[in-house]
Amino acid sequence: MQFLKLRLQNTYAVAQARKKDICGYAPHTKNSAMPDIRNISLNKEKTVVEIHWGDDHKSSWDAILLRLYCQCDRCVDKICLSSLNEDTFVQSVKLDTAPTDNDLLVEIGNDIFDKHVTKISLTWLRLNCYCDLCLNNAIAERQTSFVDPQISFIPSVEYSRIVDDRDAGLFEVAERVMKVGFCVIKDTPTVEETVIKVAEMFAPVHETVTNKMFNVRIQPGPRNTAHTALGLCYHQDLPWYETEPGVQFLHALKFDEDIEGGESQFVDLFQVAEILRKEDPEAFNDLARIPATYETIDYIRAKPAHYETLKPHIELDYFGNVVALHWNPGVEGTLRAKGDDVKKYYRGYNKLLGIIRRKELEWAFRMDAGDIIVFNNHRMVHARKAYSSKENGQRHLQGCYISLDEFRSVYVTLGESLNREVPLFKVGNKSSF
Numbered sequence: 001m002q003f004l005k006l007r008l009q010n011t012y013a014v015a016q017a018r019k020k021d022i023c024g025y026a027p028h029t030k031n032s033a034m035p036d037i038r039n040i041s042l043n044k045e046k047t048v049v050e051i052h053w054g055d056d057h058k059s060s061w062d063a064i065l066l067r068l069y070c071q072c073d074r075c076v077d078k079i080c081l082s083s084l085n086e087d088t089f090v091q092s093v094k095l096d097t098a099p100t101d102n103d104l105l106v107e108i109g110n111d112i113f114d115k116h117v118t119k120i121s122l123t124w125l126r127l128n129c130y131c132d133l134c135l136n137n138a139i140a141e142r143q144t145s146f147v148d149p150q151i152s153f154i155p156s157v158e159y160s161r162i163v164d165d166r167d168a169g170l171f172e173v174a175e176r177v178m179k180v181g182f183c184v185i186k187d188t189p190t191v192e193e194t195v196i197k198v199a200e201m202f203a204p205v206h207e208t209v210t211n212k213m214f215n216v217r218i219q220p221g222p223r224n225t226a227h228t229a230l231g232l233c234y235h236q237d238l239p240w241y242e243t244e245p246g247v248q249f250l251h252a253l254k255f256d257e258d259i260e261g262g263e264s265q266f267v268d269l270f271q272v273a274e275i276l277r278k279e280d281p282e283a284f285n286d287l288a289r290i291p292a293t294y295e296t297i298d299y300i301r302a303k304p305a306h307y308e309t310l311k312p313h314i315e316l317d318y319f320g321n322v323v324a325l326h327w328n329p330g331v332e333g334t335l336r337a338k339g340d341d342v343k344k345y346y347r348g349y350n351k352l353l354g355i356i357r358r359k360e361l362e363w364a365f366r367m368d369a370g371d372i373i374v375f376n377n378h379r380m381v382h383a384r385k386a387y388s389s390k391e392n393g394q395r396h397l398q399g400c401y402i403s404l405d406e407f408r409s410v411y412v413t414l415g416e417s418l419n420r421e422v423p424l425f426k427v428g429n430k431s432s433f
């Protein structure tokens with residue numbers, strides 16, 4: 001298969017809002033002028049300051065938050081929520097008239113400091129506005145957008161790019177993983193443990209039950225389907241950990257020409273979950289509620305293992321946003337659900353499985369020797385087609401994992417240092433942000 005570089009679209013309209021805690025409201029990124037203040041008022045109970053901006057937007061700031069986020073010299077880094085009085089109210093509010101400051105000044109009743117006036121920059125208040133519109137905008141910006149495998153090239157970066165300009169090359173790999181869910185690094189050396197060397201350019205390798213590095217090849221007396229030539233159905237690795245390993249690196253040391261089959265397959269679970277939510281909300285809600293069981297209990301293997309955990313296939317956060325997904329039929333344990341939920345669970349399960357198997361969602365390609373696939377194990381399910389060889393051809397992969405948190409941090413900080421746009425996509429770390 002011919003690999004071509006994915007041309008990433010620079011259409012991240014609100015990327016510059018990334019440094020803001022909450023608000024990603026597009027017109028108020030760092031390059032935008034702040035709107036004027038039309039009016040500032042208090043609610044009847046004097047617990048909320050309402051700011052009516054010149055562009056018609058309205059922000060409501062609870063007095064307790066204004067006090068908590070005070071930016072005056074006395075408060076910065078010296079106050080925490082537990083030190084605030086609960087019955088905080090507003091005694092007075094005004095704008096700083098100094099032309100350069102542009103601050104809101106608020107006198108809070110029952111302040112813990114004597115003669116204290118809360119001072120907060122208006123720019124900060126607008127950028128951190130937590131109204132429904134701003135919160136929804138911020139969440140929408142972080143949604144992963146589905147990249148259609150039917151019309152897109154396999155996302156890839158030449159290894160020589162990393163050799164020539166390490167920061168730029170690593171960022172380009174990370175950017176594709178963040179946007180699409182995976183990326184292929186082409187033409188790395190076909191030398192043992194290269195996968196560890198490349199992974200550790202991003203972050204330390206995370207040791208698991210499969211050790212620092214694992215081999216995927218036919219082995220005698222296999223205790224894992226990965227060590228046969230059979231097909232592997234869609235799964236995420238190691239879901240019986242509290243949190244699955246975040247980013248997987250898989251290096252094709254050998255993938256001989258005469259091997260038939262063995263193609264790698266990927267599907268974006270975020271896309272799958274949103275299709276399920278749209279097509280069958282009841283199944284979606286059931287799978288977000290009823291836990292699946294994942295386990296590996298094996299006392300016979302060289303390093304005995306006893307791992308088990310319960311978690312639903314779909315995890316939602318406070319906002320109802322899908323923030324984590326879990327799928328691995330190969331290591332499911334006994335369902336531990338209440339009787340009424342058993343039928344509902346399997347109904348939802350079959351619906352989800354049916355969507356995962358849709359051909360139009362599937363990336364399928366054959367690795368070349370030297371390829372390293374880097375993928376987000378929280379977002380993508382992966383699979384392998386069965387393979388065979390008439391001439392004793394070898395297929396040998398080596399793999400390892402690193403932390404998704406570390407990987408995302410490298411993506412953002414490298415992007416910043418290279419002055420690239422760094423949209424913060426949802427990654428499946430149980431958080432919308």
Ligand SMILES: [Fe+2]
Nearest residue numbers: 235236237382
């Ligand atoms: Fe796997």
Ligand SMILES: [Zn+2]
Nearest residue numbers: 070072075118
């Ligand atoms: Zn203060």
Ligand SMILES: [Zn+2]
Nearest residue numbers: 129130131134
């Ligand atoms: Zn707002």
